[in-house]
Amino acid sequence: MSELFAAPIPEIGPDLIITVRAGDDPAAPHRGTLTIGDWSVPCAVGRSGIVDPALKREGDGATPAGRFALRYGYYEPGVFADAEMAEMAFPFKPKPDSYDWIENPASPDYNRMRARSHNEPPPDRAPKLFDIFIPLGWNDAVPRAAGGSAIFLHAARPEMTGTAGCVAVPHDQLLNLARRLRPGMIIDIAAPDQTAGSLALPDSLESVSFHSLRPGPRVIVTGAVHGNEVCGPKAIARMIAEFRSGRRKLLCGSVTFVPVVNALAYRLDQREGERNLNRNLRDYPVPQVNEDRVANVLCPLLRAHDVLIDLHSFGSEGPAFALFGPDAPGGALEPHARPDEERRLIRALGLPFAVQGWMPAHLKALAQQGRAQDIAHAVGTTEFMRFVGGAAITVECGSHKDPASVGVAYDVIARGLAALDMIMAEAGPPPPPPQILQIGDAIFAESDDDRLLRSFVTGEPVRAGEVIGQRADGSPITAPHDGAVIFASGKVKAGTEMCFLCLHGTAG
Incomplete structure (x- = not known):
């Protein structure tokens, strides 16, 4: 974990570790258990579940996985007696009347506690949830804008619904929790089979590769080419965890996962950082903007592989679908097409429809506008992959805001790798074409x-x-x-x- 997000934590004994595990039930990813020694209590985490720290960002409703320091806590003096809280081993302070925690990434006080001025309205927070709260050491050593803020341990709502990213326990367990806290404690947060990765900072691109000892296809799976499309990163993180834990076995070849291709756009929660990465994709000898620099890393990665599965989502409502290349190689626009491999993948995915003709449609529209020389505008990840001799499909896994798109993206990876005989296929009849x-x-x-x-x-x-x-x-x-x-x-x-x-x- 980057020191930008949490101060280094030395090895400590098990008596100083708070364990949080959540996500066993995919239908309720926020429900879990908090354990200190032999004491356990139900807890709630972010409404979006627990996420690899590389994928955490402001406002995503997810709780970052990892180990984070607990340094101090606050209590509501009107609810808990000063004398009682003073006897706690853990350092608690009375909560100031005018406190506010800054969650605006543009503020110089981002992820810091600040006193409000007299003319500022109080923060809109539910009563009783913050009668006791303990800030977790996430993104607070040197706060990184949009990296996630206000991650606390505090009281849950009565229904134990998901939080905005905090860890929450029942209100009637707050004192039991407080009495068990000790200076120097850390909280260890993880989902089943989840392994925390390094942080995808806005000026980096992280890839994770697995290699079988038997020869086979070289596959690359990409997510977040557009930063506001989060189903790919989440599904890829889940698949990486399954390979690392041994739940998935690579039978042949190699697979490279790139959870977040455009980290700057991802952190900003917007489609692009400075321009659309999925247009004019090529090597840039003199890069000018963020996407040029990303392209200079991404293009060599694509060249080193045989097959690309690029995971996206879209802004409107509607079912998932895929895009693939022409039926015959040797065309003027995509001369190195590999239709057999792409058709095989398309048929395996179980999607209701698939689309061809991206490049010819662009050429037709540009010619109508007198811009035929700008056909490079239509070249994105899959077009570039075909140009360098690979097979490639783009899968639009559903609406940006549909939680089900993550499951679609995960199934696409699993079915795609199985179609290439790289992992065991799930039992059952083949999907309809x-x-x-x-x-x-x-x-x-x-x-x-x-x-x-x-x-x-x-x-x-x-x-x-x-x-x-x-x-x-x-x-x-x-x-x-x-x-x-x-x-x-x-x-x-x-x-x-x-x-x-x-x-x-x-x-x-």
Whole structure:
């Protein structure tokens, strides 16, 4: 763990360790148990469960895994007597009336306690939850903006619902907890089979590789090419933990996991750091922005592998789907396509539909705009992978905000590796083949103020001539043909895609 996020903790005896384990039930990842010696109590962690510290960021509702120091605590004087708290072995202080914990990443006091001025409103926190609270030593040695703040040990709600990232015990157990705390204690937080990794800092890219002793495909699995798409990092972290624990066995070849490709965008919780990494992907001899520097690390990684599985999500509602390359190699746009491998992966994933034609649709739209020379704009991870001779699929695992997208991403990794005979396949019949769609047109924005008429569900059908949007000057945007909408964007910039229209094809 980086010292940017927690001061180094020396080896200590088991009597000074508080153990928190949560996440046995995927339907309730926040429920767990806190143990000190022979005393255990139910606890709640973040509503999003426990997350590898490399993936923790502000506002994600997750509790970071790892070991963190407990240095001091606060209590509510109106609830607990000063004399009683003074007798505790652990250092407790009365909670100031005007205290506030700064959770704004832009503040110089980020992840620090600060006294409010008289004209500032009190923080909006539920009563009784902070009658006793102990800050955990997360991201507090040198606070890193957006790395996560206000991680406490405090009282749980009566229903034991998930927290914003803290560890919480029943209110009636607060004194029992406080009496067991000792100076120098640490709290050890983990999910089942989870192994904490190093921190993905905004200027780094972490990869984890596993190599079988038998030859086979070289596969790379990537997440968070776009920083606001978190299903990939979470699913990859789970898969890494299963390989490390021995629950998964690599039968042949090698697999490299890159949980967070664009760490700057991930920390900022936005699609891009300084530009869209999944456009104009190539080596940059003179890198100018964050994504150029990421590309200079990512492109050699892609070249070193045979197959890419790139995990994404999308902003609209709708089912998961995949994108893959052309049916025949040797084309002008993607001359090194490997259709057999990509079709094999697509059929194994169990998704309702899959899409082809990304590059031709871009070429058609750019030609209509007089920008045919800008076809490199359409080159992202999978297009680059095909260009260097590999097979590649992009999987859109569902809506950004749908918790089920993490499970989809996990299943995609497992089924993809099984389809390549790299891990044991799950028992059961093969999934039905997906419907294959062909992208017919990309609808580009001509102005920042162009808009679609509504939030289209992914795969939603439209008819030729149907008005689907409006230009900034009031003129309508119509569907050029019957088809289905994918990647509908509610807010766009001039020259970027508002949506794509797909033509229905046959079963895959």
